[in-house]
Amino acid sequence: MPKISKKGLLMPESPIRKLVPYAEIAKKRGTKVYHLNIGQPDIKTPEVAMNSIKNLDIKVLKYSHSAGFESYRRKLSDYYQKHGLPINFEDIIITTGGSEALLFAMGSTMDTDDEIIIPEPFYANYNGFSTASGVKVIPVISTIENGFALPPIGEFEKLITSKTKAILICNPGNPTGYLYSKEEIFQLAELVKKHDLFLIADEVYREFIYDGEEHFSVMNVPGLEQNAIMIDSVSKRYSMCGARIGCIVSKNKELMTTAMKFAQARLSPPTFAQIASEAALDTPQSYFDEVITEYKDRRDTLIEELNKIDGVKVGSPKGAFYCIAKLPVKNADHFAQWLLETYDFNGETVMVAPAAGFYSTPEVGLDEVRIAYVLKKDDLIKAVQILKEALKVYKN
Structure with a gap:
């Protein structure tokens, strides 16, 4: 049988996309998934x-x-x-x-x-x-x-x-x-x-x-x-x-x-x-002013809600639309998969990106996730509420 290249075998999976099959299965069983895992803005293209x-x-x-x-x-x-x-x-x-x-x-x-x-x-x-x-x-x-x-x-x-x-x-x-x-x-x-x-x-x-x-x-x-x-x-x-x-x-x-x-x-x-x-490039400045205001509000909402969860630590990002959150779990990969495979809160769950994939040093960031605040504020509040309830269940 022909062999795959060493380079191909070494290519890492995307920590952002590798959980997609689990999200698709969750959706097929009727669970709503809030995507906090990928930097896909919901802002309209100009x-x-x-x-x-x-x-x-x-x-x-x-x-x-x-x-x-x-x-x-x-x-x-x-x-x-x-x-x-x-x-x-x-x-x-x-x-x-x-x-x-x-x-x-x-x-x-x-x-x-x-x-x-x-x-x-x-x-x-x-x-x-x-x-x-x-x-x-x-x-x-x-x-x-x-x-x-x-x-x-x-x-x-x-x-x-x-x-x-x-x-x-x-x-x-x-x-x-x-x-x-x-x-x-x-x-x-x-x-x-x-x-x-x-x-x-x-x-x-x-x-x-x-x-x-x-x-x-x-x-x-x-x-x-x-x-x-x-x-x-x-x-x-x-x-x-x-x-x-x-x-x-x-x-x-x-x-x-x-x-x-x-x-x-x-x-x-x-x-x-x-x-x-x-x-x-002809997009008016008003477009950017509205977008930046919206993202700042989303950031503030996300950080405020995450800070309400016991055991969660998060910084306040000054740019982009991501943050890293340290969770009270040993393995964020397992937790992220569990959220999609097993858990729902009133028929809803969240998808996050385990942060270990954002490091090249082994065994670092195992208890961290990346969250993209690209959802509307109401959805962010719901998503963090689900995360809060999920952590209670997961720890038990």
Whole structure:
């Protein structure tokens, strides 16, 4: 019998999606499932984006340029510059989601068995992208006790070897919602310049910032032009997860020339989705103002309700729409499956993402879950109430 590759066997399951079969079974038996497990916003996609593809008169659906439509890249450059980021259209390659941008970044900067340092917990697919690229993740653990702040810079420096090629951060963070301060970004910038490393910043949640805080981009650090790589996406900004459009951004010409070879190998990003994404740039500011207000209210509601449950510990995220909650259970994987397989409260249950999958260090985060506050406030209150009742039953 033919054998599966070692790389394939090592590819991790998604902690976000691996429980889907259990959720489907729960729904088939008539149980309502509140999805707190996945960052799929329920916010409507901007009309300007949807209208752009409704009445298209296209006779031939052609390839685009491998870097993406120039009109889109120019308009995206204008958008970034309006937000204070010194990015030209030549600094941008459009990708099939932020996921492909990360694969291009790793493929362009790292060889097999090279190392990338990532503060954990981190977006679970970083493990998958690294495995697919033959790259080894070197984790630096941040903890719920200090709100998942950047670990001391000395902890990073201790891990740098001749194999280290980059540091990767998500700002603001998925799954923690942590927003890196300007000072923390500057500390990382000095470190990567000192050791000739790349600093890859996944900034797909840049708009989702609360409490009067401000996002500080790696693209705004003077003297970091040759080290900085920014990853972006339309998925969350415009509630367009299904468009699968993102981009890789850098001032480093050699890097972008290399990334372009990967872009050419996959031919081009999707045409319809680029048209919609370009149109989405005309979304009025009022849309974002309403969305940010809504998410802040949802965050406040979720944190308030979770803090009412004995034994639950949760930080207050400053960005994105996720938080990590420490639960009074030994194994959140088992608890999450039990919620779907066995439990219901008045015919309803909740689906959460076990947080161990957001770490690469074994046996860490076993009692934690990631919660995405992408549901309406009333649904969040119901979901946390179910969680509260479930924990009482589960402990017994």
